[in-house]
Structures are given as structure tokens and as C-alpha cells.
Amino acid sequence: MIAMMNETFYPPRPARSQGLKGISFVTLAGLALAVLALASSMLSALNMRYEVTPExxxxxSGFSTREIPLDEVTGVWRPEALTGGVRKFGTSVPNLRTGRWRFNETGDITLYATRLETLVVVDTADGRYGVTPENPDAFTDALRSRLPAGFSPAGGSGTAAASMLIPLLLVAVAVPTTLYAVGLPSRFPQTLRYELGPDGLTIRTGFRPVQVRYADVERVEVASPKGYPIRIYGTAVGSLLWGKFRWPDAGPNLYLYCTRMKPLVLLRLRDDRTIGITPEEDERFVAELRKRMG
Structure with missing residues (x-):
């Protein structure tokens, strides 16, 4: 008996592969912005300071310095209490409040604050700002008299606040790093192929190959199942389908390794699994697979 040689079949190129790259870029860009925001918040907790000059x-705060000309200041005051605090955007951890907020007593306000019990409100023609100097009375006097002075925020060092942000920062760094290293959305369509060997089918995904013995295949067919797949885990972007899915018309325990949704080559296995693949020459693939199954 002459042994059959390996034969490789390739999937069609996914119609939206460029879109996948765009989605990956947008995702990474969003995560990069999140990393930058978290890093800025951590630095704010450590380096926040208020400096009064004659001008x-x-x-x-963080990576930036906000300068408010004293000629634009229209009022300096302290609220007796703060209620109804709502964060619109920014940071909210113990001993650190930054970003855009709203309180019943102040309305919309931009905070550069630690402990709100020392809040000093600075009104200007174009907005309202809130700071929390360690000595609010001395700060108010310096501001009104335009005497040069520097003030630390109430509560001293923000090491505790910064340490609370470290886990979030680590996660935010790990996610884009993992996406870059793995590169599933862009790698999968380029590396996917289906190899018919002497004893079985090997699905090359760019990661761990999927092995299917011919003896385990009950039947194989080209089909266009009704409805659409629901992802259980894996990737489902555009015509790229990789992982485990629920699709009753396709079969139970469905695993897809595809670059298009229909038609599929469906392999029904004896262990009640179904595997869906998309070789470009699907009819020839099925004929060759049946020949090797005997």
C-alpha cells in the first residue's frame, strides 16, 4: 500500500482583515491612554503641590502644571460642607480626587485635591477649581495678598493612594503587552491552514495545532448552517471565527477555525464534537478527506 503524502489546504483571506488591524489598533490605543491616565494619577498622588506667585x-499634578493667572481669579472661598459629589471623569481613591466633579454646593468644579475637608474653591471667569492645601487659611491669605508661597496638599505624601492604583496600572500594562505578544487577530488569518496527513487532519492556527484522527471522524460535509454562531470563548470579529461557539444548526460542541462564516466544512466526530473549517477548495478538501478515511 502506498502511503499518501501530506496535502495542505488554505482558507480564503478574511474579507475584513484590515478591519481587524484597525480594531486592534483602536484597542491598543485605548489601553495606552488608560495606562497614561493611571500613571498620571499615581504621579499626582506623589507630586501634587500648590505654588502661589505674584502673578x-x-x-x-501628575505630568502637568496648571497655571491660573491671579488677574482672572474672581473669588476664593471655602464651602461649609460638601454633598452630592458626582465624578464626571478623573480619579477617586482615598486621599486623591482629581478631574471633573460636581457637588451641590459648588456645581461643576475641577479638582486637584486630597482631603476634601480642607477644600478651597478658586473661581475664575472660565471655570471653578478646587484645591486642598494643608493649611487652607494660609493658602487663602497668600492668594489674596499675592505673596509667594508653596503649599503641600492635606494629608501629606500620597504614597497610600498611589499604591492603590498600582494593581490597576499593572493590569492596564499587561493587557496591551499580551495583545501585542500574542497578536491573535492579525496572526490567525495569516497562519491558518489545514494539513491532511497519513493518519489525520492537523489544523495549524499559529498556536497549538489541533489534531483530528481520521478514525475519530464520523462524517464530513460542506454545509451552510442556518442562523449565526454565538461565541462561548475565542475570537469572533467580522469573518474571523476561532474558538468554541454555540450554533445549533451546525452541530453540538462546535469549534470553529474559519475565515468566513459560510459555507463551512463540518467534521462530526465520534466524541460528539463538531469542528468547522473553511478550506478555500472545500469540495476537493472533503473528497480528499473521505478518500483518506477509507
Missing amino acids: ALRIR
């Missing part, structure tokens, strides 16, 4: 109030 301006300088607020250092």
Missing part, C-alpha cells in the same frame, strides 16, 4: 497660582 499666578500654579498647580502641579
